[in-house]
Amino acid sequence: xxxxxxxxxxxxxxxxxxxxxxxxxxxxxxxxxxxxxxxxxxxxxxxxxxxxxxxxxxxxxxxxxxxxxxxxxxxxxxxxxxxxxxxxxxxxxxxxxxxxxxxxxxxxxxxxxxxxxxxxxxxxxxxxxxxxxxxxxxxxxxxxxxxxxxxxxxxxxxxxxxxxxxxxxxxxxxxxxxxxxxxxxxxxxxxxxxxxxxxxxxxxxxxxxxxxxxxxxxxxxxxxxxxxxxxxxxxxxxxxxxxxxxxxxxxxxxxxxxxxxxxxxxxxxxxxxxxxxxxxxxxxxxxxxxxxxxxxxxxxxxxxxxxxxxxxxxxxxxxxxxxxxxxxxxxxxxxxxxxxxxxxxxxxxxxxxxxxxxxxxxxxxxxxxxxxxxxxxxxxxxxxxxxxxxxxxxxxxxxxxxxxxxxxxxxxxxxxxxxxxxxxxxxxxxxxxxxxxxxxxxxxxxxxxxxxxxxxxxxxxxxxxxxxxxxxxxxxxxxxxxxxxxxxxxxxxxxxxxxxxxx
Amino acid sequence: xxxxxxxxxxxxxxxxxxxxxxxxxxxxxxxxxxxxxxxxxxxxxxxxxxxxxxxxxxxxxxxxxxxxxxxxxxxxxxxxxxxxxxxxxxxxxxxxxxxxxxxxxxxxxxxxxxxxxxxxxxxxxxxxxxxxxxxxxxxxxxxxxxxxxxxxxxxxxxxxxxxxxxxxxxxxxxxxxxxxxxxxxxxxxxxxxxxxxxxxxxxxxxxxxxxxxxxxxxxxxxxxxxxxxxxxxxxxxxxxxxxxxxxxxxxxxxxxxxxxxxxxxxxxxxxxxxxxxxxxxxxxxxxxxxxxxxxxxxxxxxxxxxxxxxxxxxxxxxxxxxxxxxxxxxxxxxxxxxxxxxxxxxxxxxxxxxxxxxxxxxxxxxxxxxxxxxxxxxxxxxxxxxxxxxxxxxxxxxxxxxxxxxxxxxxxxxxxxxxxxxxxxxxxxxxxxxxxxxxxxxxxxxxxxxxxxxxxxxx
Numbered sequence: 001x002x003x004x005x006x007x008x009x010x011x012x013x014x015x016x017x018x019x020x021x022x023x024x025x026x027x028x029x030x031x032x033x034x035x036x037x038x039x040x041x042x043x044x045x046x047x048x049x050x051x052x053x054x055x056x057x058x059x060x061x062x063x064x065x066x067x068x069x070x071x072x073x074x075x076x077x078x079x080x081x082x083x084x085x086x087x088x089x090x091x092x093x094x095x096x097x098x099x100x101x102x103x104x105x106x107x108x109x110x111x112x113x114x115x116x117x118x119x120x121x122x123x124x125x126x127x128x129x130x131x132x133x134x135x136x137x138x139x140x141x142x143x144x145x146x147x148x149x150x151x152x153x154x155x156x157x158x159x160x161x162x163x164x165x166x167x168x169x170x171x172x173x174x175x176x177x178x179x180x181x182x183x184x185x186x187x188x189x190x191x192x193x194x195x196x197x198x199x200x201x202x203x204x205x206x207x208x209x210x211x212x213x214x215x216x217x218x219x220x221x222x223x224x225x226x227x228x229x230x231x232x233x234x235x236x237x238x239x240x241x242x243x244x245x246x247x248x249x250x251x252x253x254x255x256x257x258x259x260x261x262x263x264x265x266x267x268x269x270x271x272x273x274x275x276x277x278x279x280x281x282x283x284x285x286x287x288x289x290x291x292x293x294x295x296x297x298x299x300x301x302x303x304x305x306x307x308x309x310x311x312x313x314x315x316x317x318x319x320x321x322x323x324x325x326x327x328x329x330x331x332x333x334x335x336x337x338x339x340x341x342x343x344x345x346x347x348x349x350x351x352x353x354x355x356x357x358x359x360x361x362x363x364x365x366x367x368x369x370x371x372x373x374x375x376x377x378x379x380x381x382x383x384x385x386x387x388x389x390x391x392x393x394x395x396x397x398x399x400x401x402x403x404x405x406x407x408x409x410x411x412x413x414x415x416x417x418x419x420x421x422x423x424x425x426x427x428x429x430x431x432x433x434x435x436x437x438x439x440x441x442x443x444x445x446x447x448x449x450x451x452x453x454x455x456x457x458x459x460x461x462x463x464x465x466x467x468x469x470x471x472x473x474x475x476x477x478x479x480x481x482x483x484x485x486x487x488x489x490x491x492x493x494x495x496x497x498x499x500x501x502x503x
Numbered sequence: 504x505x506x507x508x509x510x511x512x513x514x515x516x517x518x519x520x521x522x523x524x525x526x527x528x529x530x531x532x533x534x535x536x537x538x539x540x541x542x543x544x545x546x547x548x549x550x551x552x553x554x555x556x557x558x559x560x561x562x563x564x565x566x567x568x569x570x571x572x573x574x575x576x577x578x579x580x581x582x583x584x585x586x587x588x589x590x591x592x593x594x595x596x597x598x599x600x601x602x603x604x605x606x607x608x609x610x611x612x613x614x615x616x617x618x619x620x621x622x623x624x625x626x627x628x629x630x631x632x633x634x635x636x637x638x639x640x641x642x643x644x645x646x647x648x649x650x651x652x653x654x655x656x657x658x659x660x661x662x663x664x665x666x667x668x669x670x671x672x673x674x675x676x677x678x679x680x681x682x683x684x685x686x687x688x689x690x691x692x693x694x695x696x697x698x699x700x701x702x703x704x705x706x707x708x709x710x711x712x713x714x715x716x717x718x719x720x721x722x723x724x725x726x727x728x729x730x731x732x733x734x735x736x737x738x739x740x741x742x743x744x745x746x747x748x749x750x751x752x753x754x755x756x757x758x759x760x761x762x763x764x765x766x767x768x769x770x771x772x773x774x775x776x777x778x779x780x781x782x783x784x785x786x787x788x789x790x791x792x793x794x795x796x797x798x799x800x801x802x803x804x805x806x807x808x809x810x811x812x813x814x815x816x817x818x819x820x821x822x823x824x825x826x827x828x829x830x831x832x833x834x835x836x837x838x839x840x841x842x843x844x845x846x847x848x849x850x851x852x853x854x855x856x857x858x859x860x861x862x863x864x865x866x867x868x869x870x871x872x873x874x875x876x877x878x879x880x881x882x883x884x885x886x887x888x889x890x891x892x893x894x895x896x897x898x899x900x901x902x903x904x905x906x907x908x909x910x911x912x913x914x915x916x917x918x919x920x921x922x923x924x925x926x927x928x929x930x931x932x933x934x935x936x937x938x939x940x941x942x943x944x945x946x947x948x949x950x951x952x953x954x955x956x957x958x959x960x961x962x
Contacts, residue, residue: 360855363855365855365888365891365892365894365895366855366887366888366892366895367855434853434855435855437853437854437855437955437961438955440855441887441962443888444888444891
């Protein structure tokens, strides 16, 4: 059942890639959209079959593959991966919707998008570390090509930068996984096999740091973020949605799944430092966003800050914070997707993303009133305004983290305030004010251009006013995560027992 | 200032001109025989155009179509504006709760325009003297094309928006000291005679209302100021009573192919201005069937100096910073201290409404939208966002058409106060140029749309 989420889009990618070369771009787009719709429907079916009360893996699939390497085809879904799978299927569908009907080399473009869809699904579903790594690395080349072929003016530079950073990320993760298996002498790369193994705390800390840095590059967190602004800005709108909405979640998923679950003792030890790291990332992202003059770059920097909330939630490791963190992954995916889409429409219609040039887009007749209104909604959601999906996720994180890390949480709250600041700047300059007589001959925004944003806005509102539909999927999983994490007292006790036994 | 003799002759001969308007209209397109050095003004090209008898608006078929189409679209609501303005001035007067002031009586809809119909004083428009048929149909069925009670049409804002007309009236009232001492109307409002006339009318109007009479005794100035406002209602109503048939006639002549250029259109306006320059401006109030002459016709106030020129100055140039068109911060000095420096009129206006509905320029655009000639609807559909931004496109066309009207006023003033365009005396031509340059200086400021209208792409 889960395999279809991986192989349907990959098969779709092959089909789209083999379509006749003279087929117009719009028809290729319709074909890709059909496949993405089928994947989305299949995801809905899986979600409907998911038992929210079971904390462990469900719908598991196992197929022996290269057993001598410990690599098996092992899939499963829990509350963490379910919501991310849903996000992945939705955002790929949205990304195809946002793509232009006149895309150059459409077969390659849509084939790569579908390939990423399958690869990300595989990464989220993999219950084998090596399998995860393969799917994780599968994204690299398609994203590189999507940025370097269909990107902006500096696409070559951005694509190479992305490639280098994510390749380093992959190398670190592979090193971490190999170290983990070799040192624990686990029989395979199976997640379950490794989960039961123990390692000295020093080794745990080392491996945890390697993996955390690997995933922090992917997220990204400060100071490993420098690839993000260039890549997000140079990528075309659908690719920016995929990068911010989906690819970054591979990093946060890795933190939760591997760093937190496989190294609970080391995690508890490093958590205070991680919380500070998260707070710095949040504040830095927000302050950097305030300084931007390009609205896409501003949205890109906002992502750094918002991913910091997830890291803070993971560091705090309470049930509430983890539920909040997982919810934030979804909320951030939706919000970033709507913002990138709207910024893309603004750029397409107005011809610029410059804050100092844009003005008065809320004008009801000659401006982009619907797009501006949705931009206001997206900005409010990103700033954590109550009633929208961003609020409940951030609130749960703050509520869940404050008891453990009060100072870092307060800094994160300040970061939320700063988010409001830069979105007010963005909205005030872009949407409000006076439309320039001399330049305001922008083309009309047609319904198909509004539709993806309307879908996302609907979801952001729906999950904002009915947050249980966002958090219910991950509650049991988060509770199980927390139960597996020893308290500081438990760690001290186990260490003293170990010392006694040696004596 | 008395009109020159030649101007009076124009008035006498205008009715003869109407059947053959072009013999006169094209007459001003004369190349000066005596050349003077080219103007060094920033808008030298426009000044040279004015010296050749042209308008500030370039003479292109597209411009002509836009301005004539807009005159027609403007004339229909204007036919309501002048009737309702006079209805308010003469009948509603000082009603403290004038809820139904926009519900014009049948008497006023049937009132004969003095410049249209068979019994006209001077027949400018060959059409009917009563309300225009399109206006009657719109009053009955509105935009929804359904005969609902008028109150429902009103609340649905499916009506002629008198708010625009009232805003124009208020602009004239607020910028009162314009064109003094040429404009005699305004000082008269402060005269003892006016106060006595107003006092009689106020006491008669509130004869059976001790509360209002008591208030009048306590706050006489407040009532007097309301009376002055009613006088401006009358002033503007009488002004537009002339302009509506002028615009209707221009539209008909264009449809017949008899107005073929922008200078033709402008010259028709110039001739029209002189033809009705002497039309009396007055304020009569009808209370229980008796007429109270607050400003009697015998005062000799005339259409050109007491209504047209103040109107152009107040509405085309100055007005007030309309709410919603743009945010102005008076404390930051964005609104001039001196009223004569105001520049928010149609010649400067930003045609993009921002956010709010109901601001007067937007309401005028909405009124004109209902009466656009088909050729203009087709034209707008082909540009910008087609039907979606027709309100802005027509507002920009309106701006062009008002530049044409302003050109006519400038030419009329030049004709009245200075020299013919084909005057052989270079000194006279230089005086004309100085006059034109002084007029055009007012469009040097960046907000002015004179630069914009030179391009057809300004829509």
